[in-house]
Amino acid sequence: MSKRFKSILTPIIAVLLGIIVGTIIMLVSGYNPVAAFTALWNGAFGEVYYIGEVVRQFTPYILAGLAVAFAFRVGLFNIGVEGQFLVGWLAAVWVGVAFDLPRVIHLPLAILAAIVAGALWAFIPGLLKARFRVHEVIVTIMMNYVALHVSNYLIRNVITNHGDNSGPIHKSATLRSPWLESITDYSRLHWGILLAIISCFIMWFLLERTTRGFELRSVGFNQHAAQYAGMNVNKNIILSMVISGAFAGLAGAMEGLGTFEYAAVKGGFSGVGFDGIAVALLGGNTALGVFFSAILFGVLKVGALNMPLEAGVPNELVDIIIALIVFFVASSYFIRVFLDRISKKEVK
Incomplete structure (x- = not known):
């Protein structure tokens, strides 16, 4: 059994086990x-309305998953995706x-603002x-x-005059x-799904097909070896967090410009x-894995x-089932x- 096949089979088994245990919990609960x-x-x-809502639901999940996965591939654990998501939304x-x-002009500018906001918010922990x-x-x-609290303050005191909603x-x-x-x-499906798919390709191409991606992954594997090889470790740490935050900020734009079309105090x-x-x-921190994992969560x-x-x-x-799958x-x-x-028994 190849290593690649095991990496694909592992999350599938995790999902099945989560569903099985969830089924047992349902039976016990009556x-x-x-x-x-x-x-x-x-x-x-x-x-067809539900299908549209599923696609709408998993669109920001793809981007949030990419944000976490990208940082993890470079040896960082970005728990701040939620914050970067909120500032991107705002x-x-x-x-x-x-x-x-x-x-x-307006739509690309709004999307770019979300990307920059998320990237800048992630720049701080990266630095x-x-x-x-x-x-x-x-x-x-x-x-x-x-x-969370800065966003609420800005909504109340900058975007509005002590209001709780930015308006459409x-x-x-x-x-x-x-x-x-x-x-x-008339579901809330929007064109953001195309941006999410493009983002999956960008992450895959950047990490797997570029010199910069090789450097980022090298820093993730072993910072000391990467530094010995002449790579700028500090620069790559900051860059990886900025890119991760950019994905998270874009996820926020999906909600602010697509699903809700406004920002409100939370x-x-x-x-x-x-x-x-x-x-x-669940996606194994790969672009393709994140895509399919997000679909499952959306469903x-x-x-x-x-x-x-x-x-x-x-x-x-x-x-509970989702928690079991993650477990x-x-x-x-x-x-x-x-x-x-199992693979050893097959060899015998």
């Missing part, structure tokens, strides 16, 4: 798992509200890591809370399309950035909304040991 999963399927694929909406420009060796996990966690962005800055809405029975985190960690783990999140209505099963059970992915060492034993 729910019908067949009815629950049927309701979940119908809630995700039963109507920056995109601010440009969408403050300016009234032709669409060909602290590179210059002072401050652990990025601690800094990025704290930056999440700073982003100008139509020239929206990612939505009347054509997409019409073919999906009482807590959106959860997209934290879900991005699970998406990246589960949207389909779960139908479970209480059709099967009388609380949709929190889907969160089995995190403990994938045991899965790999199991696969190694």
